[in-house]
Amino acid sequence: MDSISQSVAESLSASYLALARAYALLAERDKAEIACNSAIDFAKRSKDALGKGDSAADDHRKKGKDSSDGRRTESNIVYRRHRLSEIETEAWTIKEIVSKPNLEEASNPRHLARRLLLRLHVLVGGGTTDSESSGRTSPFDGAKGPSIQSRLVNAAYFSYGLDVVLKRMKFAFETEKRSLRKRDCNRILGVVGLQGGIVHDAGELDFRRIFHAGIGKSRSRKRSKKERPIEVELGSGFGDWIVKKAMASPEKNFLAVELRADRVGQTFARTTILSSCSPIENLCSVGAEGSSFLSENVTNESLSAVYINHPEPPTQTFGAEMGHLETIMNGDDEPAHMVGSRTIIAAALCLTKTSESRLVIVTDNKWYGRLICATLVRVARENSQLLFPVDLSEFNYRTIETFPIDSTGNNSIGLFEGQPDENIGYSKEQLSRDGASYFDRLWRSGGGSHAERRSRFIIVMARAPHL
Numbered sequence: 322m323d324s325i326s327q328s329v330a331e332s333l334s335a336s337y338l339a340l341a342r343a344y345a346l347l348a349e350r351d352k353a354e355i356a357c358n359s360a361i362d363f364a365k366r367s368k369d370a371l372g373k374g375d376s377a378a379d380d381h382r383k384k385g386k387d388s389s390d391g392r393r394t395e396s397n398i399v400y401r402r403h404r405l406s407e408i409e410t411e412a413w414t415i416k417e418i419v420s421k422p423n424l425e426e427a428s429n430p431r432h433l434a435r436r437l438l439l440r441l442h443v444l445v446g447g448g449t450t451d452s453e454s455s456g457r458t459s460p461f462d463g464a465k466g467p468s469i470q471s472r473l474v475n476a477a478y479f480s481y482g483l484d485v486v487l488k489r490m491k492f493a494f495e496t497e498k499r500s501l502r503k504r505d506c507n508r509i510l511g512v513v514g515l516q517g518g519i520v521h522d523a524g525e526l527d528f529r530r531i532f533h534a535g536i537g538k539s540r541s542r543k544r545s546k547k548e549r550p551i552e553v554e555l556g557s558g559f560g561d562w563i564v565k566k567a568m569a570s571p572e573k574n575f576l577a578v579e580l581r582a583d584r585v586g587q588t589f590a591r592t593t594i595l596s597s598c599s600p601i602e603n604l605c606s607v608g609a610e611g612s613s614f615l616s617e618n619v620t621n622e623s624l625s626a627v628y629i630n631h632p633e634p635p636t637q638t639f640g641a642e643m644g645h646l647e648t649i650m651n652g653d654d655e656p657a658h659m660v661g662s663r664t665i666i667a668a669a670l671c672l673t674k675t676s677e678s679r680l681v682i683v684t685d686n687k688w689y690g691r692l693i694c695a696t697l698v699r700v701a702r703e704n705s706q707l708l709f710p711v712d713l714s715e716f717n718y719r720t721i722e723t724f725p726i727d728s729t730g731n732n733s734i735g736l737f738e739g740q741p742d743e744n745i746g747y748s749k750e751q752l753s754r755d756g757a758s759y760f761d762r763l764w765r766s767g768g769g770s771h772a773e774r775r776s777r778f779i780i781v782m783a784r785a786p787h788l
Contacts, residue, residue, distance in 0.1 A: 330363045337359040350420070358412075358416075414595060430489040433593075435514070438474065438513060438515060466523065467518075470510075470518040471502070474501060487512070519534075528551060532574045536602065551623060552574070552576070552624065552627075553576045553615075555611040555628070555629045556580075556629060556631075556632055557578060558579060560606070564577075567601050571603060574603045577605070578611055580610055611667075615668055622673050626672075628682075629659070634658060634692070646724075650699050658689075662696055665708070675784060676784070685776070694735075698734055701734070709787075713737040714737070718779060720737055724736075734782075740777060
């Protein structure tokens with residue numbers, strides 16, 4: 322099998338896995354099992370071809386070619402083999418789940434339709450962090466509640482299978498639709514018992530109703546004066562980290578925010594079917610760019626924590642030069658990256674004004690950690706009383722570097738090193754080997770040329786000072 326065929330086999334394995342998820346959601350056992358078997362078969366073929374790639378990398382080195390090219394080749398092989406192993410693992414898991422007797426109950430059409438509308442909220446599609454997108458106006462800027470509601474229903478209907486589920490409920494429009502108008506969306510919401518929608522007039526999602534509304538056997542919860550805390554992970558990827566956290570913390574609600582549509586769908590599928598046929602009720606999958614979502618679709622002072630785990634750096638080495646960081650701290654242009662000042666400010670405004678409300682950032686790239694610290698200094702200088710640094714040294718984290726906010730030196734942002742634990746909001750399940758994130762498993766397999774395999778660099782900010 323040549324390299325092109327290897328790539329095709331890899332793509333087919335991912336495609337068949339996506340089909341397996343869809344068939345499992347619809348309780349089509351036989352089709353799900355066939356799709357799983359195909360995903361496993363093509364993943365194995367692709368991994369076998371990558372084995373030949375290892376030999377090619379060795380030949381590359383022996384011939385004395387550019388060592389950086391050789392390292393890139395090796396790193397790519399490690400990453401792709403790991404991705405294929407993840408596909409195999411999930412396919413075997415789905416095979417096991419579709420063999421269970423209560424699959425049809427979890428896939429009741431009305432229950433599934435409500436879940437698609439209450440636990441999946443897709444505001445944008447695609448996936449980029451380039452300089453244009455970071456400053457680009459969102460297609461939802463200025464859009465009010467009815468427009469946002471229509472976009473959410475359209476996304477679920479045309480991109481995530483709501484149309485198929487509604488047909489199983491014997492609901493269909495008289496003519497084929499290329500887009501749903503407001504009245505069409507209202508009909509769908511009425512059919513599944515969500516009259517009035519789930520979006521406030523100003524465009525913020527009504528998470529109070531979203532999490533109180535019942536799905537399937539879970540009845541609507543009575544509204545109490547004391548609401549469950551809501552925690553968010555920005556850039557949630559495949560959902561590994563936040564799914565484990567939601568399962569470990571049923572007393573809280575969670576939002577998994579991810580830009581890439583395929584990853585949003587995978588997280589939704591995991592919470593619906595892959596959790597041993599016991600869907601997670603306290604987690605919503607959100608397809609959106611982080612800063613736009615927080616600033617436009619989340620009510621101010623409504624979140625208790627915002628987590629950003631292993632964000633993608635603008636480059637692997639930006640942040641190594643102190644001169645670059647000083648220009649950022651002094652207010653000059655920032656490189657485009659996920660944890661820019663716009664995202665930090667939006668996250669801060671959404672946090673409740675208490676010392677317990679936290680912005681927690683974890684990275685395996687020390688240079689990127691330094692860039693984030695410099696960006697936080699910039700935000701603190703331009704927006705006093707917005708965020709306050711948390712000293713993690715009292716929890717036995719090692720101080721790597723401090724970045725002064727003012728000339729006194731008494732107030733500074735700290736970059737700390739250590740393993741994330743319960744002191745920064747990680748659950749015990751997330752600390753175990755099985756509960757590790759996708760990135761932790763990748764590093765164990767040998768990936769990440771500019772990342773620390775063991776060390777994690779951590780920055781924590783509070784919304785109010787600790788008294």
